[in-house]
Amino acid sequence: MADDTETRTGSIPSSPLEPLELPGSGDWLTWVAEHGEGQLAEAAREVALVKSGPTDADTVLATWNRAETAIANAEAAHLWAEVHPDAAVRDRADELSQQVQKFVTELGQDRDLFAVFDGLSADGLDDGAVRVLEHTLRDFRRAGVDRDDATRDRLRELSEQGVKLSQDFGRNIRDDVRSIRVAPERLAGLPDDYRAAHPAGDDGLVAITTDYPDLVPFMTFASDGEARHELALTQNNVAWPANDQVLQDLLAVRRETASLLGYDSWPDLDTEVKMIGTGQAIADFIERISSASAERAAQDKGVLLARKQVDQPGADEVEVFEFRHYGELVRREQYDVDGQVVRTYFPFEQVRQGLLDVTGRLFGLEWTPVGRDEAGTWHDEVASYDVGLDGVRIGRIHLDLHPREGKFKHAAQFDLVKGVAGHQLPEGVLVCNFNRGLMEHDEVVTLFHEFGHLVHHVLGGQGEWLRFSGVATEWDFVEAPSQMLEEWAWDADVLATFARNAAGETIPVDLVAAMRRADQFGKGIYAAHQMSYAARSYYFHAGPNDDLTAFGDELQRRYSVFPPLEGAHMHCAFGHLDGYSSGYYTYMWSLVIAKDLFSAFDVDDMFAADVAGRYRDRVLGMGGRKDAADLVADFLGRPYSFDSWTAWLAE
Numbered sequence: 001m002a003d004d005t006e007t008r009t010g011s012i013p014s015s016p017l018e019p020l021e022l023p024g025s026g027d028w029l030t031w032v033a034e035h036g037e038g039q040l041a042e043a044a045r046e047v048a049l050v051k052s053g054p055t056d057a058d059t060v061l062a063t064w065n066r067a068e069t070a071i072a073n074a075e076a077a078h079l080w081a082e083v084h085p086d087a088a089v090r091d092r093a094d095e096l097s098q099q100v101q102k103f104v105t106e107l108g109q110d111r112d113l114f115a116v117f118d119g120l121s122a123d124g125l126d127d128g129a130v131r132v133l134e135h136t137l138r139d140f141r142r143a144g145v146d147r148d149d150a151t152r153d154r155l156r157e158l159s160e161q162g163v164k165l166s167q168d169f170g171r172n173i174r175d176d177v178r179s180i181r182v183a184p185e186r187l188a189g190l191p192d193d194y195r196a197a198h199p200a201g202d203d204g205l206v207a208i209t210t211d212y213p214d215l216v217p218f219m220t221f222a223s224d225g226e227a228r229h230e231l232a233l234t235q236n237n238v239a240w241p242a243n244d245q246v247l248q249d250l251l252a253v254r255r256e257t258a259s260l261l262g263y264d265s266w267p268d269l270d271t272e273v274k275m276i277g278t279g280q281a282i283a284d285f286i287e288r289i290s291s292a293s294a295e296r297a298a299q300d301k302g303v304l305l306a307r308k309q310v311d312q313p314g315a316d317e318v319e320v321f322e323f324r325h326y327g328e329l330v331r332r333e334q335y336d337v338d339g340q341v342v343r344t345y346f347p348f349e350q351v352r353q354g355l356l357d358v359t360g361r362l363f364g365l366e367w368t369p370v371g372r373d374e375a376g377t378w379h380d381e382v383a384s385y386d387v388g389l390d391g392v393r394i395g396r397i398h399l400d401l402h403p404r405e406g407k408f409k410h411a412a413q414f415d416l417v418k419g420v421a422g423h424q425l426p427e428g429v430l431v432c433n434f435n436r437g438l439m440e441h442d443e444v445v446t447l448f449h450e451f452g453h454l455v456h457h458v459l460g461g462q463g464e465w466l467r468f469s470g471v472a473t474e475w476d477f478v479e480a481p482s483q484m485l486e487e488w489a490w491d492a493d494v495l496a497t498f499a500r501n502a503a504g505e506t507i508p509v510d511l512v513a514a515m516r517r518a519d520q521f522g523k524g525i526y527a528a529h530q531m532s533y534a535a536r537s538y539y540f541h542a543g544p545n546d547d548l549t550a551f552g553d554e555l556q557r558r559y560s561v562f563p564p565l566e567g568a569h570m571h572c573a574f575g576h577l578d579g580y581s582s583g584y585y586t587y588m589w590s591l592v593i594a595k596d597l598f599s600a601f602d603v604d605d606m607f608a609a610d611v612a613g614r615y616r617d618r619v620l621g622m623g624g625r626k627d628a629a630d631l632v633a634d635f636l637g638r639p640y641s642f643d644s645w646t647a648w649l650a651e
């Protein structure tokens with residue numbers, strides 16, 4: 001449990017600070033370059049001071065904190081590369097990001113710098129400083145700075161090879177857009193706008209690519225099962241065979257890296273800094289989720305098979321590429337949810353204001369609009385707000401929510417400024433690609449999700465240490481707060497505060513109930529199938545295997561309800577094997593924690609101030625100042641458990 005001291009270190013407003021001054025209609029190219037290079041130069045000066053200045057621990061750590069702050073400020077260039085309307089600014093920002101990356105890599109290998117920290121005594125340091133010192137030393141050791149010269153040389157080589165192999169793996173997927181060509185009548189079942197956007201070519205055939213906007217509606221709505229099969233097979237061969245060897249090489253690099261650093265396996269190295277703790281714990285987690293979801297998954301599959309038999313009497317199997325299609329039919333026919341009606345209740349402007357009102361009320365925050373002239377942002381469509389708590393400005397946020405050319409294609413929260421008490425005000429940016437008119441309910445859920453990261457960034461950015469500022473917890477915890485905030489986008493009372501159609505009618509309670517029921521369908525299958533991905537991610541990294549296709553098929557037979565797709569090589573296009581390495585379990589792990597956190601709230605009173613305030617101060621407001629397991633325990637008054645997730649699965 002949190003004692004008084006810990007509660008006080010929550011999101012209590014610090015001294016008033018000014019937001020970062022952005023150029024607005026001024027010269028962005030110059031500003032981005034000068035700001036980024038200025039911060040890098042500042043970081044270099046502070047690092048030099050760490051190496052040659054006063055050697056008492058408090059001073060060294062404070063200097064190091066300023067260096068890390070300057071590095072983080074320079075890293076924000078990453079944002080401009082994703083959102084700035086001017087391509088020249090985006091390119092310059094990319095160059096800066098590479099410069100920052102190089103600087104950071106060199107620091108990790110700097111033995112003189114390591115020696116300074118290694119020589120510090122933790123005696124007399126407060127808890128926060130001790131944690132900074134421990135984490136800093138851990139980072140250096142994980143980079144191999146304390147190994148002999150030959151080992152360090154080899155580690156550097158492996159690191160360079162790894163970066164190159166990662167880039168190859170990603171590029172092979174990105175560049176290998178494949179397509180099938182089908183007769184126009186095989187588009188039966190697809191919406192009119194989709195068919196209009198896919199006219200036949202000179203040969204009388206229609207091209208359907210493996211890009212998501214083409215692929216997802218086709219796999220969902222096309223009534224021609226053979227055409228869906230053909231497209232699924234095409235998609236599951238993207239980057240085959242090129243990436244098979246790339247992946248084998250990448251896995252070998254990771255295994256050797258882990259071994260040189262003294263770990264039994266790559267997953268052990270990877271999980272050392274995660275909530276889950278060990279590689280073996282991933283294997284255990286996969287088994288646990290798998291057996292917990294087995295019965296529900298089998299039921300779900302029975303429903304899918306029964307629906308398929310309506311189309312194909314005598315069918316005795318449902319294939320993985322039929323999940324979307326029959327899932328959609330079951331939801332439409334058996335749960336009575338018409339997405340076309342649902343979206344009329346979600347006009348964009350109304351949803352955005354509704355989100356601010358809901359989260360403001362929940363966390364006791366005030367959002368004050370800041371005009372573009374004052375905020376100095378990069379585009380007219382960016383909406384900026386100051387964040388107030390108890391009358392004090394504690395941060396600023398920018399919402400950049402619609403698509404435009406050259407902009408980031410997904411939905412994510414970006415750091416603009418990481419908050420450091422007494423030094424700089426936290427500022428975060430949501431970058432999404434939502435409809436300007438009516439939103440799909442999925443989009444509303446995504447907006448709440450991403451906003452969860454943003455609130456975490458601001459509330460967690462009130463402490464003194466940059467390293468623990470904002471969303472700075474273990475990587476397998478960061479999705480939990482945002483997954484939990486999604487619950488507010490599914491609650492009829494919450495939705496009633498802003499979901500209204502053009503006639504001013506509030507979304508009916510019955511419709512929300514039907515949407516919730518429809519959303520429940522298929523979650524057993526989903527959980528099981530996710531474990532077949534998590535198993536590939538873990539077991540591919542845990543030990544060598546000559547035939548990743550056969551091994552992946554075996555894991556799919558073990559964990560998914562769907563048999564492996566004959567002729568598929570999905571591991572070649574499974575991008576997470578690079579980015580997440582052995583950590584694909586993270587998605588389900590965060591969901592388990594999110595359900596547990598949510599169990600403390602009263603579903604009949606989602607705005608109850610005491611529990612929301614406790615969550616704000618003991619979880620979000622703490623940033624990374626404690627291990628995630630301790631944050632959860634401080635909030636719940638007990639260690640985290642699987643019970644809420646298990647109950648959710650059974651609903």
Ligand SMILES: [Zn+2]
Binds near residue numbers: 453
């Ligand atoms: Zn997220």
